[in-house]
Amino acid sequence: MVEAQVKTDQELNKDVVFHVSDVTKTYQMGEVAVQALRGVDLDLYRGEFAVFLGISGSGKSTLLNILGGLDTPTTGQVLYGKQDLTRADEHALTEYRRYHVGFVFQFYNLIPSLTARENVAVVTEISKSPMSPEEALALVGLENRMDHFPAQLSGGEQQRVAIARAIAKNPDVLLCDEPTGALDSQTGIMVLEALKRVNETLGTTTAVITHNAGIAQMANRVIHLTDGLISDIHVNDQRIAPNQLSW
Amino acid sequence: MKALDKKLWRELWAMRLQALAIAMVIVSGVGIFIMSLSTLDSLTETRDNYYRDNHFADVFATLKRAPLSLVQHIQQIPGVDKVEARVLAYVNLEVTGFSDPISGHLISLPDNSRGLLNQVQLRNGRLIESGRDDEVLLSEEFANAHSLKTGDKISATINGRRKALTIVGTALSPEYIYQIAPGAMFPDYQRYGVLWMARNPLASAYDMKGAFNNISLTLSKGTNSEDVIDRLDDILRPYGGIGAIARKDQLSNRFLREELKQLRTTATIFPIIFFSVAAFLLNIVISRLISLEREQIATLKAFGYSNLAIGSHYIKLVLMIVSIGVLIGLGLGIWMGIGLSNIYMHFYSLPYMIYTLKPQVVVFAAFISILVAIVGTVFAVYKAAKLPPAQGMRAEQPTTYHTTVVEQFGLQSFFSQPSRMILRHIERRPFKSLLTTLGISMACGIMMVGGFQEGAIKQMIDVQYNMSQREDITALFTDPTSQKSLYSLRNLQGVEYVEGFRNVSAKLSFEHRSYRTSVNGIPEDSQLMRLLDVDLKEIELPEEGAILTGYLAERLHIKPGDMLTIELLEGKRSILKVPVIGTAKQYLGANVYLQQKSLNGLLKEGNVISGALLKVDKRDQELVYKKLKEMPRIAGVIEQRSAIEGFYETMNESILFFTFISTLLGGSIAFGVIYNSMRIALSERNRELASLRVLGFHRSEIAYILLGEQFVLTLLAIPLGFLIGYGLCAYLASQFVSDLYRVPLVLESQVYAFAALVVIGSTLISAIVIWRNLAHLDMVAALKAKE
Structure with a gap:
């Protein structure tokens, strides 16, 4: 099925959420310096669904971590709106993550001692204007599994709880690191559908990291990373629904 | 060095603070064991030599x-x-x-x-x-x-x-x-x-x-x-x-014998506590280490390492920690043993002290430490060795949680999510939580023992010399003297009150039991010598019959109403039968009391006294002494109060020594248990906490989740520790019963407060160390790591 409303690069340009300029990141691994990012320039736009593609070691996770306020670049600048993330201290970065960013992890990272509902509540309790945990779980189709503990849920269900947890605070950006990496294709599709629904209904800027090229077809833009540099940015004229994706 | 042994050293180094905390508990156990037994042996050896020579x-x-x-x-x-x-x-x-x-x-x-x-x-x-x-x-x-x-x-x-x-x-x-x-x-x-x-x-x-x-x-x-x-x-x-x-x-000799008996008790009970805590700590720490190294173990086994090689690898690690503990403990024990022996050398006027450390004591301490450590870890090590390689490489099953009992009572809405996490975590492993609590309580209890001594001695003195014997001076006559001699004493300037007493050596017997002591005749309206019942109320001494020190009655198995046989060892050596009327609370000595008149009557003598009790105006005390010294019939004058003051001075030194030791030992348990369980909780929940940090939780908020559990356990442990401390002191008091003295079970509120304070202090210190670790939580790794 072909997407009806395709946003063009031009349209999105109006509202830049992230402005990344000349970012490098060097890790000191023992005695070897590993350059994960070698000078990345990129803008991400409000409401877009961006997929970052690249093989492992290409620097896509490093970039996502920097966008999410988990890491800081070695050189260069990252602006979130007007806020300079490269100059923020630990406290400011925590506040940034707390009020603006939603994270979805490859291995879900749910709190095993809390139920699905409580896993969402753990975030909504510290947010400014969250939706209710029930509402968030309904968005990902888990309204009937709310009182189950993680150990009682399947992998796909756990990842959907994680998405509900990420979106419940009404974040400005949703960052997903290999959200389907630990899932089979069928479950993966359910998770991607949930992400798409959130992106469309709430207009949350969504960045998904994957090495699965198939997923790229559901994005507005596909950003390719190779050896720490952006090698290509591709705008999808026609987005494909998750259930149509070739896995 | 073999590769596996290098791994051992590096792992020991990586867990050095934890290893040290465990070693400290072993140090305490070995230290107190060596201290008490070497002091016991030194004192016995010195005494035997001195007596023989x-x-x-x-x-x-x-x-x-x-x-x-x-x-x-x-x-x-x-x-x-x-x-x-x-x-x-x-x-x-x-x-x-x-x-x-x-x-x-x-x-x-x-x-x-x-x-x-x-x-x-x-x-x-x-x-x-x-x-x-x-x-x-x-x-x-x-x-x-x-x-x-x-x-x-x-x-x-x-x-x-x-x-x-x-x-x-x-x-x-x-x-x-x-x-x-x-x-x-x-x-x-x-x-x-x-x-x-x-x-x-x-x-x-x-x-x-x-x-x-x-x-x-x-x-x-x-x-x-x-x-x-x-x-x-x-x-x-x-x-x-x-x-x-x-x-x-x-x-x-009897005083020294009682002391040796107390040392023997100390040498048994405290090491038992320390060694059990050490076993528990080694168990939780090694189990955790092994579960973190599941994959490594599986890999090693896949390469062909035998179960025995894997098992002995971890046992070696345990033995290294124990060896550190035993070596330092040995040093500490010898140091404390020499210190304590010297205190004893001065307390008991011994011309020298032969410090004796028997090799078998050292061997036994090392043996017990090793045994305890192996018992504490053998199950975890066995499980690790038995793990099939394929299973080891798979991630462990996610842990299952349930809503807690508290929440099921409908109190759920009172708890925030972080608080629920704390409760569920405690409840998920109730046995471990219980043992942790118990470990902390032991620390609290041990600390109370240090303070117990001082309070007990205060109470002994208060009851004996302030409530019961209220005289300022006791004057002893050279020979039994007429009651009339009291007049000359009463007329001395500064003497406020005088009463006489009769005192006769006697052998008491009831059924087949007998006891040598003295029979005390006190005036019927005695103001200065009061007999007290269990509730420390004054007992009237009737004209007929005797009152015994409670301890003596127990020892003779005699009850009020029974007839006590008194064989007087002076004068005509008459043998009398007197009904027992009651018992008196006394912490010192073992005596029988009769009315003076009845005793005189039984002795078939006139109104005769052996000495006098005097109440004296402080300002004239010196004058009274001077006059008493001039009286030829007065053989000796005893002034108990200054003796007590002098005693307090000598005691201060040793009380300080014991308080220092018990605080050191209690603190080492408290820190060992609390730090290790926090450290393990951090290791187990590393990923969970890092995820929360990623989700925007501040360091203080995740610290609440992690440390809150320990604080809850510490708070539960304190009242339990008070009970254990009370029990320990009660046990010690029951062990220290002799005809010379009985130690009352008195625990003043500051004893409780001090113990609680040290436990809370240890929790705070551990929390500060962990707080600093939380700063280095790897959020990026949490995103990637598997469950």
Whole structure:
């Protein structure tokens, strides 16, 4: 099925959420310096669904971590709106993550001692204007599994709880690191559908990291990373629904 | 070095703080074990050497007066080895510049000799030369207390006549290792001394020429002292013998024996606690290490390492931690043992201390530590070794949680998500939570033992000397004297109240049990001597019947209503039967009380007293002393209160030592348990907490989740610790019961407060260390890591 409303690069340009300029990141691994990012320039736009593609070691996770306020670049600048993330201290970065960013992890990272509902509540309790945990779980189709503990849920269900947890605070950006990496294709599709629904209904800027090229077809833009540099940015004229994706 | 051994060293280094915390608990256990046992051995060894080298007697007897020719007769008792007959006198002493009354024992010594038995150990100066009537040897403690040196003079009232004596030396004696005045409980080196002088002048002053009033015997090996005592009593009875005693009943030896008994208790109970805590800690730490290394273990096994190789790898790690603990503990134990032995050397006037550390004590300490450590970890190690490689490489099953009991009661809405996490985490592993709590409680309890001693002694003294015996001064007469002599005392300026008492040595018996003590006759309306019941209320002493110290009644198995047999050991030596009316609470001594009049009646004597209790106006106290010293019929004056003060001073040093030790030990357990369980919780929940940090939780918020659990356990542990501490003290108090003293179970509120404070302090210190670790939580890794 072909997407009806395709946003063009031009349209999105109006509202830049992230402005990344000349970012490098060097890790000191023992005695070897590993350059994960070698000078990345990129803008991400409000409401877009961006997929970052690249093989492992290409620097896509490093970039996502920097966008999410988990890491800081070695050189260069990252602006979130007007806020300079490269100059923020630990406290400011925590506040940034707390009020603006939603994270979805490859291995879900749910709190095993809390139920699905409580896993969402753990975030909504510290947010400014969250939706209710029930509402968030309904968005990902888990309204009937709310009182189950993680150990009682399947992998796909756990990842959907994680998405509900990420979106419940009404974040400005949703960052997903290999959200389907630990899932089979069928479950993966359910998770991607949930992400798409959130992106469309709430207009949350969504960045998904994957090495699965198939997923790229559901994005507005596909950003390719190779050896720490952006090698290509591709705008999808026609987005494909998750259930149509070739896995 | 093999690769696996390198891994061992590096892992030990990586977990150094945890290993150290566990090692500290082992250090404490080994330390206290070595300290108590080596002190016990040192004290026993020193005592035995001292007794043997100085020919400490096996049997002692005092009597009124017997001719020296009797010695030959005594010598013929089967089993008797050596006999020494002496003249012994209780006298008033005077030291220039010291106005308080001083009493002392003058003991005859052959010329130029240390004596045959109970030989003096010369510390300074020389022995008494023949023909010198005015020379004395002074007990070293007494000389030190007054800074008296060889050549100084001291005066003594010998049989009513004042005599100046020249000090020619100082000495110690095995007979007076615990040097206390008759009737006293605490040593007071300023107000009681032991002196040795030549036999001649002493004998002539007391009409003992060719006679004696004190005799000591040694026995040949294998002789039953009871048989000898029976024979000796028969011989001495006509001469006013009040019954011989064996060495085990000799007063100063008995104090030392009680002390040794206490040390033995300490040597058992505390190491047991420390070793159990160490086993628990090793168990949780090694189990955690193994679960973190599941994959490594599987990989090693896949490469062909045997179960035994894997198992012994972890056992080696355990043994390394234990070895550190044992080595440091050994050092600490020796240091504390020497310290404690020296305290004992001074507390008991011993001329030297042979510090004895038996190799078997060290071996046993090491053996027990290793055994305990292996028992604590063997199951975890076994499980690790048994793990099939394929299974080890898979991630462990996600842990299952449930809503807690508290929440099921419908209280859920009261808890935020982080609080629910705390509760569920505690409840998920109730046994571990319980053991952690128990470990912390043990620390709390041990700390209370340190403070217990001090409070108990205060209570003993308060009950004995403030509530029960209320006199300021006790004056002892040379011989039983008419009640009328109280008038002259009452008329002394500053004396507010006087009452007499009668005191007779006696053997008490009920059914087949018997006990030697003295019978005390006190006035029916006594103001200064009060008998107290269990609730410390005053008991009326009726005209008929006797009241016994509670402990004595228990020992004789006698109850109110039973008839007590009293065999008086003075005068006509009558045997009486008296009904027991009740028992009195007394922490010191074991006595029987009758009304003075009834006792006089039973003795078939007139209104006669052995001494007087005086209540004196503080301002005139010195004047009263002066007058008392001038009275020829007064043999000695005891002033208990200053003795207590002196005792407190000596005790302060050792109390400080014990408080230091118990705090060190309790603190090491508290820190060991709390730090390790926090560290493990951090390791287990690393990913969970990092995820929360990613989700925007501040460090303080995740610290609440992690440390909140420990704080809850600590708070639960404190009241439990109070119970354990109370129980420990009660056990110790029950172990320290003897006819000399009973230790009351009194725990003042500051004892509880201090213990709780140390536990809370340890929690805070651990929390600070963990707080710093939380800063380094790897959020990026949390995104990637598998469950």
